[in-house]
Amino acid sequence: MSRITIDPITRIEGHLRIDCEVTEGKVAKAWSSGTMWRGIEVILKDRDPRDAWVFTQRICGVCTTVHAVTSVRAVENALGLEVPLNAQFIRNMIITAHGIHDHIVHFYHLAALDWVDIVSALKGDPEAAAKIGASLSDYAGNSVPEIRAVRDKLTKFVESGQLGPYASGYWGHPAMKLPPEINLLAATHYLQALEVQRVANQIVTILGAKSPHIQNLAVGGVANPINPESQSTLTIERLFAVKTLIDKLGDFIHNAMMTDTAAVGALYADWTQYGAGVTNYLSVPDLPLDTKGTVFELPGGHVPGDLNAFKPITSYQDAYFRDGVKEAVKHSWYDYTGNAGALHPFDGETTPNYTDFQEDGKYSWVKAPTFYDERAQVGPLANVLAMYAAGHEPTKRHLTKLIEVASSVAGSPIPLAALHSTVGRIAARTVRCAVLHEALQNQWQLLLDNISKGDFDTFNRPVFPKGEVRGFGYHEAPRGVLSHWVVIKDGKIDNYQCVVPSTWNAGPRDQNDAPGPYEASLVDNPVADPTLPLEVLRTVHSFDPCLACAVHLVDEDREPIVSVKAM
Amino acid sequence: MRILVLGLGNILLSDEGAGVHAVERLGKRLALPPEVEVLDGGTCGMELLDQISGRDALIVVDAIKSKKRKPGDTVRLAGADIDQFFRTRLSPHQLGLSDVLALLDMTGAKPAEVVIVGIVPASLDLGLSLSPEAEQGCEAAIGLVIAELERLGVSAATRSSPVAAE
Numbered sequence: 001m002s003r004i005t006i007d008p009i010t011r012i013e014g015h016l017r018i019d020c021e022v023t024e025g026k027v028a029k030a031w032s033s034g035t036m037w038r039g040i041e042v043i044l045k046d047r048d049p050r051d052a053w054v055f056t057q058r059i060c061g062v063c064t065t066v067h068a069v070t071s072v073r074a075v076e077n078a079l080g081l082e083v084p085l086n087a088q089f090i091r092n093m094i095i096t097a098h099g100i101h102d103h104i105v106h107f108y109h110l111a112a113l114d115w116v117d118i119v120s121a122l123k124g125d126p127e128a129a130a131k132i133g134a135s136l137s138d139y140a141g142n143s144v145p146e147i148r149a150v151r152d153k154l155t156k157f158v159e160s161g162q163l164g165p166y167a168s169g170y171w172g173h174p175a176m177k178l179p180p181e182i183n184l185l186a187a188t189h190y191l192q193a194l195e196v197q198r199v200a201n202q203i204v205t206i207l208g209a210k211s212p213h214i215q216n217l218a219v220g221g222v223a224n225p226i227n228p229e230s231q232s233t234l235t236i237e238r239l240f241a242v243k244t245l246i247d248k249l250g251d252f253i254h255n256a257m258m259t260d261t262a263a264v265g266a267l268y269a270d271w272t273q274y275g276a277g278v279t280n281y282l283s284v285p286d287l288p289l290d291t292k293g294t295v296f297e298l299p300g301g302h303v304p305g306d307l308n309a310f311k312p313i314t315s316y317q318d319a320y321f322r323d324g325v326k327e328a329v330k331h332s333w334y335d336y337t338g339n340a341g342a343l344h345p346f347d348g349e350t351t352p353n354y355t356d357f358q359e360d361g362k363y364s365w366v367k368a369p370t371f372y373d374e375r376a377q378v379g380p381l382a383n384v385l386a387m388y389a390a391g392h393e394p395t396k397r398h399l400t401k402l403i404e405v406a407s408s409v410a411g412s413p414i415p416l417a418a419l420h421s422t423v424g425r426i427a428a429r430t431v432r433c434a435v436l437h438e439a440l441q442n443q444w445q446l447l448l449d450n451i452s453k454g455d456f457d458t459f460n461r462p463v464f465p466k467g468e469v470r471g472f473g474y475h476e477a478p479r480g481v482l483s484h485w486v487v488i489k490d491g492k493i494d495n496y497q498c499v500v501p502s503t504w505n506a507g508p509r510d511q512n513d514a515p516g517p518y519e520a521s522l523v524d525n526p527v528a529d530p531t532l533p534l535e536v537l538r539t540v541h542s543f544d545p546c547l548a549c550a551v552h553l554v555d556e557d558r559e560p561i562v563s564v565k566a567m
Numbered sequence: 568m569r570i571l572v573l574g575l576g577n578i579l580l581s582d583e584g585a586g587v588h589a590v591e592r593l594g595k596r597l598a599l600p601p602e603v604e605v606l607d608g609g610t611c612g613m614e615l616l617d618q619i620s621g622r623d624a625l626i627v628v629d630a631i632k633s634k635k636r637k638p639g640d641t642v643r644l645a646g647a648d649i650d651q652f653f654r655t656r657l658s659p660h661q662l663g664l665s666d667v668l669a670l671l672d673m674t675g676a677k678p679a680e681v682v683i684v685g686i687v688p689a690s691l692d693l694g695l696s697l698s699p700e701a702e703q704g705c706e707a708a709i710g711l712v713i714a715e716l717e718r719l720g721v722s723a724a725t726r727s728s729p730v731a732a733e
Contacts, residue, residue, distance in 0.1 A: 039693045043579055058579050058609060105613045109670075157673050194670055198617040205617075212614040213607065 001028070002530045006537070016506060016545050018518070019359070020536055022527050027536065030515070030522035031359055032506050034366035041350045044496040049075045049488050050219045050462065052496065056484065057213055059498065062546050065098045065204065066477040067484075067498070068217050073293075074484040075219045077316055078471025079464065082291040084457040087221035089447035090234075092287040092297070093242070094207050094214065095475070096440040100249060101200035102478035103380070103433035106544045107257060108193035111426055114538045115264050116178060116186040119171040122155050124184025133185050136263070136405065139255035141192050142185070150188040170534040175526075178267055186264075189256045196252045203245050203440075206238060221459035226451055239448060246440055253437050261430035262402050265423050266409035275422030275539040277521025278375045279305045281382035282504070284313050284321065284483075286476040287439055289446070292316065297439050299390035300383060300476055302371065310389035322472055325483065325499060327367040328511040334367065341511040342370060345485035346470055348497035368507035368516060369499055377517040378480025378504040379543060381419060381428035387435070398434040402427060422521070425542040464491035477501055479544050505543050518543060568719060571622045571678070572605045572712060573615070575629040575664065582638075582688030582701035586628035589686070589708045596709075597723040603716065616667050624680040626715050627664065628708055630701075631685025638689030639700030641707045643715075645682045680719070684711045 004020045021029040040059055044052055053071035057064040069091055076083060083091075126148040133142030170176065178186070201211060207224070208214030216223045225233040265272075280303075287297035293316030301312035302320075313321045326342040329335070335353045336343055343349060355362045370376070387395035406427075407414045418424055467490065474483040480501035487495040507516040515523075518540055525535050574590030577583045587607050594605040608615050619625055631642060671677035686704035697705060716723055 040579065042693055043695065055579065058577060060610065062612070062614075064609065064611065064614075101614075109613065153673060191674065194616065194674060197613060198620070201614055201617050211618070212609055212611040 004527070004530050004533050004536065006533060016540075018522070018536060018540055020522060020527070020533070022530055025526055025528070027522045027525045027527060030519045031363055032366075032508060032516055032518040033357065033364040034502075034506060039350055039352075040498060041348070041496050044493050047493050048491070049078070049464070049486060049493050052484075052486070052493060053217055053219075056498065059500075060546060062102070063477060063479070063482075063500075064213055065094060065208070066475055066482055068214060069095060070473045070475040070477075070482050070484045070498075072217050072219045073316070073473025073475065074471050074486045075462070075473070075488070076471070077473050078469045078486055078488050079219075079462050081220055081460055081462050083288075083293075084221050084455075084460060085291060085450050086226055086447060086455060087458045088288050088291065089443050089450065090207055090216070090222050090224055090458070092443040093440060093447065094204055095286065096436045096443060097200050097203035097207070097246075099436045099478050100253070100433055100440065101197050101204065102544075103429050103436070104193050104197045104200065104253070104257065106478070107261065107426065107430060107433075108190045109197075110544070111541050112186060112190060112260075112264075114170075114534065114541055115176070115268060116190070117171050117173075117176040117183050118154060118187055119158065120176065120178070120180045121183035121187040122151060122158065122180075124151065124180035124182075126151055126184065129181040129184040129188070132181055133259075136259040136409075137255040139251060139259070141188070141252070141256060147184060147188050150191050151184060153191070154187060170532055170537075173532055173534050174528050175534050175538075178264075182263055182267065186260050189252075189260055192252065192256065196249060199245050199248050203242055206242055206245075207234075218459055219462045221457075224458055226456045226458055228451065236448075236451075239444070239451075243444055246437075246444060249437055249440075253434055257430055258398070258402055258434060259405055261427055262405035263409050265402075265427050266406040266414070268423055269410055269414070269418075271423040271538070272414070272418035272421040274525050274535075275425070275521045275542060276420040277519075277523075278377045278515075278517040279420050280371070280374050280376045281305075281385050282371050282376040282378050282481055283383035283386045284474045284476050284481050287443065288316070297442065298383075298435070298476065299387050299392050300481075301386045301390065302376075303382065303385045303389055304374075307385060307389040310386060312386075312390060316473070321474065324371045325369060326373070327369045327497075327499065327503075329367055330511045330513075331362055331508040332364050332367045333362050342368075342373070345472070345483070345497040345499055346487060346495065348485065348495065350497075364508040366503050366507050368510040369504050370510055373512075375507075375510060375514050375516055375520070376504060378501050379425065379429075380432040380478070380480070381425045382480060383476055384428040384431050384435075385419070392435075394435050394438050395431065398431045402431055422525075422539045422542045429544070464488065466490055468494070479546055480504060502543075502546050506545060518545075568602055568624065568721070569622045570603045570624045570626065570716070570719060570721065571619060572603065572626045572716075573608045573619070573628070574606070575608045575610065575627060577610050578695060579693065581690045581692050581694040581696065582686070582698055583630050583691050584695075585630050585686040585688060585697060585701045585705050585708070586684075588697060589628045589684075589705045589712070592705070593709050593712060596726055597713070598726050599716075599723050600721060603721055603723075612663050612667060615664070616671065619667060619678065620671055620676040622678045624719055625678040625682070626712055627681070627683045628712060629683060629685060630688045631683075633685070633687050636687045637700075638687050638698070639702075639704040639707075640687045641704050641711055642685040642687070643682065643711055644685065645680075649681055649683060682715055684708050684715070
C-alpha cells in the first residue's frame, strides 16, 4: 500500500489537498481537504444587503461574476423584489458569456494538459493533422499553414526552456495516449482558444462596465441605463458590437471544441470506466425569462442517478430546493452549537475548530453539503443530465452530436451511461458550453426585442422592511449550483452563507461518513506511478476544482509550491 | 507607451489585498495620462489576459512572501528576477499571472517591460483593512510605482482634489 498526498492541487483558485491510499495500483481510499478557511459570513455581518455582492465577488478570482449575481438574487428573493426584464436579459448575457469563457479556459488551458502531450505534438505532421481536422468538422482554423505555425511556435517555446504553463506537465507519461497529430491539432486549438476566451471576456466587460470585477449590478436590477439614442449608455450600436463578438465564438465552440472533446473522449474511452463517484446529481434552472424567476431558458433539477427519476426545480421560490440543502461539519474544522448533525444555511454557523489533519476525524475547512441528507454531485454533468431529462432540445442535440462524433472516432457506439465518469464530466462541460452559446444568442435577441418595444426599465428600487426577512438566490455557475442564503434584520445582514459548487464536490465525509464526490470518484482510479499521479489529477481536474478563496501571494524565496509526496 | 498598473490580491484577507489598495489610492490621487491604465485585478488569472495583452509595460503591485524581509517592506523585481522567480512556481493547472505572461509571450503580445512591486504582509487574517505595517508598505509601494512611471517617461500630476470613489 502507498499513500499519495498532492498539496495543493490548484493555486489560483484556492487550496485543495488530495490524499489517496493506493493498493495494487488503484486508489482504495481518498480524502479531499480544503486547506483554507473562508469566512465571508464574518465580513458581511451587519452590512447593508445592497452592498453584499461587491464583497462576495471578491471571494474568488475565477468566479467573481457568479458570486455577484447570486448575491443580488438572494437579497431580491428576501424582499420579494421583481427584476425588470432588461436587467434579467443583461445579467443572463453576462452569466452565459462568463460561463463560455470559463468552460473554454477549463477545457483547453486547465484540463487538456492532463490528456494532451505538448511534447508529442511537436512530432506531429501538420498536413496529417489538418486532414484529421477536416474529417471531423469544417472548422476554418484547421488549415495546414495555421497548424504548422503553431508547431513552430511551440517548438521555439519549448526549446527556450521557458515552459510557462507547460512546466511540470506529465509529458511522456504512460497514461498519455493520443497520437502526435491529434496532440498537434489540440495544441493548435489550445492557442486559438486564448483568443476566443478573450472575446467571451470582452462581452462581460462591455455589459458589466468593467472586468474582471463587474460594476453594473444592483439589488433590483442593473445599473446599465438603456437609451437607444445616447452615447454614454447601452446603445443599439454597442449591442451590435456585442452581437459581433457572440458570433465570433460560435465557429470555435461548435467546430473545434466539440470535436476535440469527442476525440479525447473516444481515444481515452477507458476513462469512461473511472470517476463516476456520487451519481446523485443536483443543478438549478437558470437564465430567467420573466421578472419573478418562474420561467427559465435552461432547466435544472435533481437527478437521483436515474434520468427517469428527474425532479425539476422550477422557480426562485422553489421549496424543494430551499428545504433540501444542509451542511455537515463532522469532518470539517468547525463546530456547531450543541453538536448539531447538519444545519440548514439559514441557521448556518461558522465557528472554526482546527484539529490538524485527522483522516478519521476532522480534515478540511470545507463543509459537507447534502441534499435531503444525501451527497450530491454538481457541475456541468449534473446540469446536462437534468436538461436532457427535462427534454431541453439544444442540450439533446449537442449531446447527441458529441456522442456521434466520439462513437465514429472510437469505431464503436458510446452509450449515454458513459457520461457517469471522469471523461463524461469533461464532455458535459463542452456540451454545456455549446448550449450556453445558443442561449447567449437568444438572450441578446430577447433584450433587443424588449428594448424595441420601448421598455427601457433596468431597475426596481429595493425597500427593506423592519424586522427579519430571509432569502436565497441560486445560479447554475460554471462549476455547478451556487447558492447564497441571507437573513436580513432591520435592513442589515444578520447571517450570510454561501454554499458554493466546490463545497458540494470537494467536501469531506458528511455526518454519516459518506464520502464527497471528489473522494468517491477517485476510488478505483488506476495509478501507474505514485510519484507522478496523473490519473488522480485527471479525475479531480474533471470537476474544475475551485475552492473560492484564492490566496494570491507571490513567493520571493522561490520555493516550489506544489508538492507531491508518495510514501 | 501603453502602460498597465495592475493591483493584485484578495481584499477580504487584510494585507493580501495590499496591492489592490495601493493602485486604488494611486488612481484617486494622481491624474494620469490616458495611456496609463490603473486596474484592480483582484485574484484573477486568465481574465487579465485581455487587459495585459498588447501593453508596452506592465507594473504589478502585489503582496509578496519573503523570508529575508520584514512585514511592510517593499521590493522591486524586474527582468531576470521575475523569470527566475516564476520558474519555481509553475504548474499546468495553476493559471496565475506567470502563466498569463508566458502565454502572452508565446503569442507575441507580452509587454516588453514587466516590473513587480511587492509588499510584504504582516497579516493574512480575514478583514478589509491593512495592518499598520502593510499600510506603510502600501504608501511606499505607491512611491515605487510613481518612480517606475517616471522612468517610463510618464509624468503624473497630483490631483487637486482626490476622486471620491471609482
